[in-house]
Amino acid sequence: xxxxTKYILKSYISEVLYPKEKYPRxxxxxxxxxxxxxxxxxxxxxxxxxxxxSKLSVKKLQKxxxxxxxLRALLKHNSHDVVLIFRHYxxxxxxxxxxxxxxxxxxxxxxxxAFLTEKIHRIxxxxxxxxxxxxxxxxxxxxxxxxxxxxxxxxxxxTIIINRTVEVDEINMDKKSNDLLAGFEIRREVVNFGxxxxxxxxxWPVLLLGLLLHCxxxxxxxxxxxxxxxxSKKHREILLNDYSDFTxxxxxxxxxxxxxxxxSEKILPSSYVKRAQRFEKEIIHKMNMLNRTKIYDKEILSAxxxxxxxxxxxxxxxxxxxxxxxx
Numbered sequence: 001x002x003x004x005t006k007y008i009l010k011s012y013i014s015e016v017l018y019p020k021e022k023y024p025r026x027x028x029x030x031x032x033x034x035x036x037x038x039x040x041x042x043x044x045x046x047x048x049x050x051x052x053x054s055k056l057s058v059k060k061l062q063k064x065x066x067x068x069x070x071l072r073a074l075l076k077h078n079s080h081d082v083v084l085i086f087r088h089y090x091x092x093x094x095x096x097x098x099x100x101x102x103x104x105x106x107x108x109x110x111x112x113x114a115f116l117t118e119k120i121h122r123i124x125x126x127x128x129x130x131x132x133x134x135x136x137x138x139x140x141x142x143x144x145x146x147x148x149x150x151x152x153x154x155x156x157x158x159t160i161i162i163n164r165t166v167e168v169d170e171i172n173m174d175k176k177s178n179d180l181l182a183g184f185e186i187r188r189e190v191v192n193f194g195x196x197x198x199x200x201x202x203x204w205p206v207l208l209l210g211l212l213l214h215c216x217x218x219x220x221x222x223x224x225x226x227x228x229x230x231x232s233k234k235h236r237e238i239l240l241n242d243y244s245d246f247t248x249x250x251x252x253x254x255x256x257x258x259x260x261x262x263x264s265e266k267i268l269p270s271s272y273v274k275r276a277q278r279f280e281k282e283i284i285h286k287m288n289m290l291n292r293t294k295i296y297d298k299e300i301l302s303a304x305x306x307x308x309x310x311x312x313x314x315x316x317x318x319x320x321x322x323x324x325x326x327x
Contacts, residue, residue: 005061008058008061008062009036009039009061009065010032010036012061012062012065013032013035013036013039013065013069014032016062017035017065017066017069017070017071018031018032018035018071022138023138027088027089027092028085028086028088028089029088030085030088031085034081034084034085035069035074035081035085038068038069038074038078038081039065039068039069042068042069043068071137075120075123075124075127076124079120079121079123079124080116080120082120082123083112083115083116083120086115086141087112089141090108090111090112090115090145091104091108093142093145093146093149094107094108094111094149095108097149098149107149107152107153107156110152110155110156111145111148111149111152114148114151114152115148119144119148122144123140123141123144127140139295143295143300146300147299147300147303150303150307189287189304190304190307190308192287192290193283193287193304193305193308194308196283196286196287197283205227205228206259206262207275207276207279208227209227209228209239209259210252210259210272210275210276210279211276211279211280211283211305212305212309213243213248213251213252213255213276214248214251214273214276214277214280215280215298215301215302215305216243216244216251217302217305217306217309218242219239219240220309221236221240223309224236224239224240231258235257235258235261238254238255238258239255239258248273249269249270249273252269252270252272252273252276253269255272256268256269256272259272280298280301283301284296284297284298284301287301287304
């Protein structure tokens with residue numbers, strides 16, 4: 001392979017397939033060498049590799065490179081190399097997000113292991129197969145990374161928290177990607193969630209309770225003690241039950257009498273379901289507005305609510321303008 005051909009291949013990789021605007025080299029420092037290495041290996045194994053020694057047009061060379069090492073091709077045939085390319089990005093994300101510096105390396109190893117053994121295959125199967133130009137793979141990958149990070153914290157029973165005193169290098173990315181990473185500062189997201197639900201004034205406790213049930217998140221006794229101090233023992237015990245095997249409709253049919261206590265008139269259980277769904281959509285919309293990008297969906301919001309309920313239950317009291325929900 002001539003030096004001119006090598007230059008064409010490397011330029012196409014760095015400027016077209018993986019441009020710096022989409023893959024900042026401070027986050028992907030060895031991207032070009034990894035991709036070029038994969039390309040060289042594939043060329044050697046290709047029975048028509050001698051074609052690279054002949055005078056191929058630039059357009060033909062670029063077409064061959066795309067078929068071998070485009071993101072779509074790597075995900076399909078070399079998914080582990082995608083993890084290798086993203087390993088620095090994964091480490092920077094965990095270091096940027098996690099508050100306890102001495103836990104970062106161990107968490108990074110576990111997250112990497114999860115990607116190599118499971119997550120990258122899910123990405124390969126679930127990511128848009130048509131690879132439209134409008135699709136942002138980095139955004140999609142970061143969403144999976146965030147969920148994997150939270151999963152590992154839960155496995156190890158660690159606290160999800162941002163320590164703002166930790167020294168981190170500035171993540172210099174394009175505005176959209178930088179906004180996305182900023183949106184994953186979990187402490188800030190929890191605060192934002194708390195501010196949003198407080199906007200519903202005295203109705204927020206009942207609305208949040210409905211959302212918890214709709215998302216099938218277990219109700220905590222501390223939450224009930226703090227927010228619903230006037231609940232009867234019977235109703236308290238009913239709310240503390242495990243409803244994971246119930247349908248949403250059955251949950252609200254069973255618990256409708258509790259919600260009725262805070263309404264001026266009886267409402268159908270189906271109306272409580274619709275209200276919870278509407279509240280969920282409103283929260284997702286407002287959280288996405290604050291982040292200036294659509295990173296929140298039902299699954300991610302549910303994960304955030306679990307963090308809010310597990311870690312920040314004591315903060316519930318400070319949100320209330322009046323103790324307990326409005327009757």
